[in-house]
Amino acid sequence: MKITEIKSCFVGPAVSPEQFISEHFFLFLAKGIMNGYDGNKHYKLKPGESCIVRKNRLARYNKQKDNNEFEKVIFIFDEQFLKDFQKKHSLSFQNFYSKDAFISIKKDKLIDHFLLSLEPYYNDSGNINDAFSDIKREELLLILLQLHPELSDVLFDFGIPGRLDLEQFMQKNYKFNVNVERLAFLTGRSLSAFKRDFKKIFNETPNRWLVKRRLQEARFLIEEKKQRPVDIYLDLGFEDFSHFSFAFKKEFGISAKNL
Incomplete structure (x- = not known):
């Protein structure tokens, strides 16, 4: 065979x-x-x-x-x-x-x-x-x-991730569709410490910041790179197109399809 x-x-x-x-x-x-x-x-x-x-x-x-x-x-x-x-x-x-x-x-x-x-x-x-x-x-x-x-x-390295620069980590990994508990673990923090540090750096909750940051990137890709909304929403961490479309219009007051 x-x-x-x-x-x-x-x-x-x-x-x-x-x-x-x-x-x-x-x-x-x-x-x-x-x-x-x-x-x-x-x-x-x-x-x-x-x-x-x-x-x-x-x-x-x-x-x-x-x-x-x-x-x-x-x-x-x-x-x-x-x-x-x-x-x-x-x-x-x-x-x-x-x-x-x-x-x-x-x-x-x-x-x-x-x-x-x-x-x-x-x-x-x-x-x-x-x-x-x-x-x-x-x-x-x-x-x-x-x-x-x-x-x-x-x-055979059974250690847990060490403490990382939170701002640098989030700016690099905001497109990944994982929950906040995972993000806290990967930055070497407890969930409460992650949320506390996140608030100090971004003045926003993690979930809200992730949505806004992904939508900002989406608008850039659509307006500047001429990419279609249907081609980018998954890569930006949105689970379905309807959720992406709703969030985009709520954030910018215009449909992603009309840009």
Whole structure:
């Protein structure tokens, strides 16, 4: 079986549907294209390529089908699994540092053979049989650490985010559709401290400031960049077009379509 014929599968606990990455995961793309953005860089994953998507990061990704097909393999490396793995295996650390939310994995026959080995473990519903999921996760992680020893510094760092410059963080990440509790966590603050500091800096509540800041950017993109409202509302953190349109007209007194 060719690598591009791999079936989609998802192994490990569920992850948040938000644009907040709650657990590390391995992603292999068999068919289609996936575009990612982490607030700093844009990434593109093509068929046959794989990456690690890092926890405690804000990231957005979308898929493009090829001939109406899109196939991917995802293995979640949740914290409890990683702690159990660390107890069983000796690890070496490389003092590796990267801001990237998406870390590219080099192509190698070990990964190819691993992916091909999954076929017998698919059950009738098209998922990896639960009895073998942790064994296959462990096997994959051993392969990844052999190919990229520096991943130990990423995957086995169980610390929480440190305290960040709040104004700089918000100006860079206001487009991500995550709740205030997540934002507080990522800036190294309790929710109450986040709201208190936010009020001092912006003289506004977080939710109100986020809406106004997104709408300001929307108006700039529509008026100056000639972009269509329907093409930008999702990228600006609005969940649906009707909510965006209502908020825009309320803020500026004019419909976004009429600019």
